[in-house]
Amino acid sequence: MARSRSAAAPRGPAETRPSPAAAKTERLLNLTIALLYTRRPLSKARIRTLVPHYQDSSAEAFDRMFERDKDELRELGIPLRTEALDPMFDDETGYRIDQREYRLPQIDFAPDELAVIGLASRAWSQASLAGPAAQALRKLDTAGVERDTRGIFGIEPLLHTTEPAFEQVRDAVLTRTPIRFDYRGGGAAQAQTRSVQPWALTSWHGRWYLTAHDLRRDAPRVFRLDRFTGSVSTQGPAGEYAVPVDHDPRAMITATQEGQETVRATVLVRAGAGQSLRRRAAEITSSDAHLEGVETSAGWDRVVVADVTRPGLVAEVAGLGPDARVVEPADLAHAVRERLLAVVRVHQEAL
Numbered sequence: 572m573a574r575s576r577s578a579a580a581p582r583g584p585a586e587t588r589p590s591p592a593a594a595k596t597e598r599l600l601n602l603t604i605a606l607l608y609t610r611r612p613l614s615k616a617r618i619r620t621l622v623p624h625y626q627d628s629s630a631e632a633f634d635r636m637f638e639r640d641k642d643e644l645r646e647l648g649i650p651l652r653t654e655a656l657d658p659m660f661d662d663e664t665g666y667r668i669d670q671r672e673y674r675l676p677q678i679d680f681a682p683d684e685l686a687v688i689g690l691a692s693r694a695w696s697q698a699s700l701a702g703p704a705a706q707a708l709r710k711l712d713t714a715g716v717e718r719d720t721r722g723i724f725g726i727e728p729l730l731h732t733t734e735p736a737f738e739q740v741r742d743a744v745l746t747r748t749p750i751r752f753d754y755r756g757g758g759a760a761q762a763q764t765r766s767v768q769p770w771a772l773t774s775w776h777g778r779w780y781l782t783a784h785d786l787r788r789d790a791p792r793v794f795r796l797d798r799f800t801g802s803v804s805t806q807g808p809a810g811e812y813a814v815p816v817d818h819d820p821r822a823m824i825t826a827t828q829e830g831q832e833t834v835r836a837t838v839l840v841r842a843g844a845g846q847s848l849r850r851r852a853a854e855i856t857s858s859d860a861h862l863e864g865v866e867t868s869a870g871w872d873r874v875v876v877a878d879v880t881r882p883g884l885v886a887e888v889a890g891l892g893p894d895a896r897v898v899e900p901a902d903l904a905h906a907v908r909e910r911l912l913a914v915v916r917v918h919q920e921a922l
Contacts, residue, residue, distance in 0.1 A: 594624065597624070598622065598624040598636075598640065599643060601623065602644070603668065605618060605621040606651065606666055606668040607667075607668045609667050611656075611665070611667070612652075612654040612656055612664075612665025612667045613666055613667060614656055614663060614664075614665050615634075615637065615664075618637070619633055641666075649668060649673065650668060650669055650672035650673055651667075652667055653665075653666060654667065734799065735799070735802075736796055736799040736803050737779065739803040740781055740796065740803060741772055743769045743803070744769045744772045746810065747768075747809060747812060747813075748769070748805050748807065748808070748809040748810075749767065749769075749786070749805065749806040749807040749811070749812070750767060750805055750806055751764060751766045751767075751803070751805075751806045752799050752801065752802075752803045752804070753800045754794055754798055754799060762801075765787070765792075765794070766785070767781075767785050767794070768784040768786065768812045769781060770782045770784065770791075770814045770815070770818055770820065771818065771820040775821060775824050775825075778796070778797065779795070779796040779797070780795055780796070780820070780824050781795075781796060782794075784812075791823065793823055833878050833880055834880075834881050834884060834900065835875070835876070835877040836875070836879070836884060836897060836899065836903050837873060837874070837898040837899050838873075838875075838888060838895055838897050838898065839871045839895065839896045839897075839898055840872050840891070840895050841870070841872075841894040844891060844895065845874065845895055847887065848876065848887060848891075848895070851876055852875060852876055853875050853877045854873075854874075855872055856873045857871075857872055858872060873898070881903070885903065885906045889907050892911075
């Protein structure tokens with residue numbers, strides 16, 4: 572509980588008063604703590620001595636403030652109880668919060684929910700949330716909750732945030748803050764400074780893209796985060812612009828890829844794998860295919876994708892490793908095979 576300030580204590584020249592919102596939050600918090608950790612109801616007079624913000628108010632101001640605070644706590648769902656101070660006499664009212672009603676119920680997770688939690692922790696393992704994600708899993712393990720990791724075998728999250736600019740761009744998108752950064756476009760020899768109003772941050776085909784309004788060009792633009800150079804700086808206050816209500820970041824990103832070659836392909840995907848590929852599939856059917864070098868007990872699905880960029884599909888299928896095989900076209904299967912062989916060669920050279 573916060574300590575009260577003596578009325579005679581001088582206020583230093585560098586000290587600033589808290590904002591009204593911060594003072595109210597602290598007052599409600601102190602009131603909640605006082606009422607929660609008492610076995611007997613507290614009278615209004617006693618509450619006034621325990622909550623610092625009430626001590627500096629007149630009796631009339633305290634009564635008004637306390638009545639408002641009681642209503643606010645109840646609106647927040649806090650079980651504030653009104654009881655008689657003395658069971659023999661009901662002429663004086665006391666207040667307290669029942670810990671049994673205030674305490675959250677036991678939270679139980681179904682097996683599929685635990686699988687999603689584990690998958691999320693793996694997705695953020697390379698990002699700024701790696702620490703909190705690991706801490707959440709440790710809490711589950713400490714509580715004796717067993718996670719079935721086999722339930723998510725073959726599902727590999729494609730969420731990577733190794734780009735240094737990710738956090739700054741994410742914050743700018745959430746707060747609608749204009750930013751400035753140096754950007755090297757495809758094939759450009761030197762980076763150029765861009766000033767934009769961020770709209771959305773989207774993962775597409777294993778890469779992060781920022782859709783935004785370019786202030787210099789006065790037009791919508793798409794930027795790949797791995798092409799940012801240097802740091803990102805803010806260029807104005809937060810919330811000074813609005814994102815178009817009809818903004819579709821994926822459609823905008825796809826439109827920038829129209830100049831690239833698109834293909835229609837059939838891919839055999841192991842059951843439970845290739846979720847991103849399945850979501851974009853034009854057709855999915857079960858298959859009893861027996862592939863060379865793959866255990867025959869594995870279940871496979873025949874996934875047909877259309878109008879996808881060739882480089883993106885090659886990278887995605889190769890990333891699935893033994894969980895995906897291209898059936899057709901033959902040249903795409905050859906490109907995936909060459910990509911995998913290149914990875915093998917790099918690892919052999921490193922040994």
